[in-house]
């Protein structure tokens with residue numbers, strides 16, 4: 001197999017790889033590095049934890065060393081934490097160059113960033129919103145001469161999710177030169193391929209991992225069917241077991257909202273689990289502090305929203321627990337990809353309620369693999385059920401007293417005003433959209449139910465059971481906690 005030197009990288013870069021412990025290039029690096037060195041645009045789609053970052057950082061550093069100037073390269077990424085992680089890779093691998101980088105993300109001092117930008121760093125790593133703000137408000141720097149534009153997690157940058165980058169991306173794309181190399185990477189590029197191809201037109205090289213399953217082999221993927229009301233007791237039980245059975249352990253738990261994330265963090269702490277939260281309602285400094293304490297194993301549990309689902313590379317993570325079943329298979333792929341990275345083993349456990357079974361089927365269909373059932377000692381769960389429910393309720397009351405929802409609303413309105421939107425008009429629009437979505441969901445559910453009924457007569461399957469079966473899998477309905 002070719003080493004880094006055979007890919008056309010200079011000896012100093014090969015030495016940097018060696019020092020970092022990167023002995024052999026991974027397949028995505030084997031495929032993409034020569035194409036990028038040839039000057040082609042590149043679309044790299046490879047599984048989570050497969051080394052996509054070095055696949056673009058290494059050839060960019062090589063080209064930078066041949067013709068160093070600032071600003072040479074712009075990297076866009078959807079989250080602030082990811083921007084810092086990418087910057088670190090540039091710094092470590094580019095140390096012999098005396099590389100100057102600049103991180104431009106929201107939640108940090110804008111004046112300091114503007115000053116840094118004016119000093120012409122070689123590489124700028126940015127989230128789109130903050131970089132667009134700088135472009136609109138300052139003329140002390142220019143990205144007109146960049147040689148490389150990288151979009152990491154490119155599909156996320158282009159999709160119109162809860163954070164919509166479209167307007168900011170337009171501003172950025174208008175400010176970069178047409179003659180440039182564009183590099184697009186993600187574990188889930190294919191859904192947005194057409195849009196992405198419009199961005200990469202210079203003899204684009206498309207690299208996609210050829211594998212029947214879209215998640216990594218070393219990942220053990222399980223589901224645990226739980227009634228909605230007793231989810232948290234199962235969660236506590238899972239963590240307790242894991243803590244009892246392992247000495248050196250670390251877990252990421254994903255939740256669907258900032259509020260649930262915060263409540264569960266408080267609750268797990270009450271059970272003395274070393275837990276730290278990461279969500280977008282936290283101040284940026286708190287977010288960084290939380291992540292760094294988790295990375296250094298001061299805290300063993302990171303409980304996070306999807307702000308942490310993409311890109312984060314924390315090798316010690318052995319287990320990912322999905323407290324909610326992700327609504328999109330793509331989100332599932334990224335979440336569970338926080339473990340079993342770079343050839344390591346890992347486990348993912350998804351808590352599934354009777355209402356989420358269709359989501360599991362969609363996930364299984366996309367990843368081309370059936371999830372196996374995770375078995376637990378249900379009597380043990382029942383033993384802690386009341387206590388968990390009481391503690392959760394206490395945490396909810398405490399959070400309500402801290403006006404969490406109100407703060408969230410104020411933050412949202414502030415953000416909208418900054419974006420030039422009318423918060424009341426937006427609220428109306430959102431309500432209308434929610435109505436349409438609900439209607440569509442009901443329709444889909446009806447179709448799903450009809451299909452399930454058709455299938456019901458078929459043989460049992462190894463994967464997640466069908467909608468018609470869930471109650472049969474559950475323990476006798478457990479007692480409810482206090483209201």
Ligand SMILES: Nc1ncnc2c1ncn2[C@@H]1O[C@H](COP(=O)(O)OP(=O)(O)OP(=O)(O)O)[C@@H](O)[C@H]1O
Nearest residue numbers: 022024025026048049050051052053187311313342
């Ligand atoms: N050639 C290599 N040999 C061994 N380890 C490597 C190699 N290249 C990268 N790695 C390591 O693999 C890990 C995952 O790499 P990276 O974060 O780039 O993954 P990714 O493909 O971008 O994943 P994601 O899709 O989750 O963002 C990192 O810790 C990195 O240092």
